[in-house]
Amino acid sequence: MKTQTHHPQTFRSVPTHSKPLDSARLEKLLEQQLDLYKTKLLSSGLEYQLAVQNIPLGAHSTFQSFEPYPISIASAKGAWMTDVDGRKMLDLSMGFGSMLVGHLNPEVVSEVRASLDVGTLYTAPSPISRDAAERLCRRFGIEQIRFTNSGTESTMYAVRTARAYTGKEGVVKVEGGYHGSGDALMVSTKPSLEKAGPADSPNSVIGNASVPGESYVVPFNNIQALENVFSKHAKTIACFIVEPVLENIGIVLPDEGYLEAVRSLCDQYKIVLIFDEVKTGLTAGPQGAAQRLGVIPDLICMAKSIGGGIPLAAFGGKAEFMQPVTDGRMPHLGTFNGHIMAMAAVRAVDKVCTPAALEKAESLNIQALTRIREIIDEFELPAHTVGFGVKGCVTWSDKPVRNYRDYKATDFQIAELSFLWSLNHGIMTPPGLDEQWLISLAHDQGEVDFMVNDFKELAKTLRG
Incomplete structure (x- = not known):
């Protein structure tokens, strides 16, 4: 069967080989990250307990709520957020694109x-x-x-x-x-x-x-x-x-x-x-x-x-x-x-949003996608990188995803672990297992290095 070529204005890099990850080990790592989350985010937990008294699920959009409770944010500027526990977090969600020009531009x-x-x-x-x-x-x-x-x-x-x-x-x-x-x-x-x-x-x-x-x-x-x-x-x-x-x-x-x-x-x-x-x-x-x-x-x-x-x-x-x-x-x-x-x-x-400003952000995104792909290859992870414009993601499958049925065949266990890992290590990602990061006009080389290095630490942990 012929492999379909994606549109030339988009980015996708699928590994030539990969090795499966141990499901039992993943489950243990997930439990560890969940415990760490509850330990680190005590003020967010308290804020959630207060919020649910007046707000269904403690958030004004159902998507913003997740188990065990969402992170509550106190402030944001540029590419960074500060949560109610005082942790500085790199924002890779950026309001799903709403903050393309950065917080408080x-x-x-x-x-x-x-x-x-x-x-x-x-x-x-x-x-x-x-x-x-x-x-x-x-x-x-x-x-x-x-x-x-x-x-x-x-x-x-x-x-x-x-x-x-x-x-x-x-x-x-x-x-x-x-x-x-x-x-x-x-x-x-x-x-x-x-x-x-x-x-x-x-x-x-x-x-x-x-x-x-x-x-x-x-x-x-x-x-x-x-x-x-x-x-x-x-x-x-x-x-x-x-x-x-x-x-x-x-x-x-x-x-x-x-x-x-x-x-x-x-x-x-x-x-x-x-x-x-x-x-x-x-x-x-x-x-x-x-x-x-x-x-x-x-x-x-x-x-x-x-x-x-x-x-x-x-x-x-x-x-x-x-x-x-x-x-x-x-x-x-x-x-x-x-x-x-x-x-x-x-x-x-x-x-x-000039062509030059967006071109710079996209070049940083391509760099992130390429470096993360190299980490995926190094650790033989069952994953690949996909990008378009200033957005990118890691898809936990070693095969291209071309439709919803392909997406449903990806590994959601690893996706959930990756999500919690990011939140515990100073990176705010969208509250879902299927969203993408965004490199805004406020992100620079330091932010890209931060996210890439964090992914490498995750990869090391996955392989033990």
């Missing part, structure tokens, strides 16, 4: 402070919001844009816009893909394999308490499966929504030619193509993933990296496909849309 702070001299919320059009829209349209190569306040709002309204444009209801998405928590997209985000059906023709597994409407699910990197769904149901399908690079299950890269084939099929069957760039956006490069990968969708969803840490998101695209917003077929509403502080943050991020 001086330009963001300056612009936001200046905005407080003129207002916070107008709930009316303003030259400030018009300027922000012009900047993002110019940068991402789109014609029209509307601001929202979260990635969920953006994907929800993009789907509604596609439905209004086509007069159809059906939504097609990728198995394992996450597009926020709107009902239409809470389908097969991370389904159990018992419910998921055949690998080449997955079921739509509906999330708890969701009412998605007509939905179809396809495996990533399988153009034939997508065409099968389109050919059977095109008369009722409004859109296909997809992350151009999946970033909910590690980093899953598109095969070379896959996105181009997706674009062609959507044109052929007159189905709206939506790129969810909530997690890629500027982390993919100065103009986002669509421009970098050379495939242009009809609508695009953005958030996180465009806002400098201020709640901000947007959806937009070609004027033709935004017409339902203009003519009233799809009213888009929101009191806080175009919030003055968020518009100030757009201005700051647009100034700071």
Whole structure:
């Protein structure tokens, strides 16, 4: 069977050989790290006990809560955080991309402070919001844009816009893909394999308490499966929504030619193509993933990296496909849309995220990926490195991951150990076993050395 080549603008390095790790030893190491966590994070434990009295799970997003309890943060600046136990931690999560320019970036702070001299919320059009829209349209190569306040709002309204444009209801998405928590997209985000059906023709597994409407699910990197769904149901399908690079299950890269084939099929069957760039956006490069990968969708969803840490998101695209917003077929509403502080943050991020600045951050990321790959080879670990733009991850499998079923075959025992190890050794990673690190504009050589050296210590411990 021929090995699929990933898109040339992405990074993946799979080892030529590896040796399995002992599961019993891993379990013992996991117990040790869990005990160490509870010993080191006494103040976080106390904060959690207080928080759960008023906050379900002790956190304002279910994803932020994990066993035995999450780390509570007291402050952050640049690439570093300080937790309530006084530990300084290297932030490799960076708000899943929201902190691309670093915590308390001086330009963001300056612009936001200046905005407080003129207002916070107008709930009316303003030259400030018009300027922000012009900047993002110019940068991402789109014609029209509307601001929202979260990635969920953006994907929800993009789907509604596609439905209004086509007069159809059906939504097609990728198995394992996450597009926020709107009902239409809470389908097969991370389904159990018992419910998921055949690998080449997955079921739509509906999330708890969701009412998605007509939905179809396809495996990533399988153009034939997508065409099968389109050919059977095109008369009722409004859109296909997809992350151009999946970033909910590690980093899953598109095969070379896959996105181009997706674009062609959507044109052929007159189905709206939506790129969810909530997690890629500027982390993919100065103009986002669509421009970098050379495939242009009809609508695009953005958030996180465009806002400098201020709640901000947007959806937009070609004027033709935004017409339902203009003519009233799809009213888009929101009191806080175009919030003055968020518009100030757009201005700051647009100034700071120059091609040179992002190129430097990406070069540091490639260095980290390459050095960690060398450690994987040295210790013959069943793992490989994957990257896109300023993001990277270690995937605990010695085989490429091209879709959700491949992801489910990775070693979650090692992933959990690696997660706890990082938290115990001064590195904040996202609270999941399938997320990626981010090298922000605030990271430098010292931070890369810190993370690489820590991974080497983990590798030594894994091999004993």
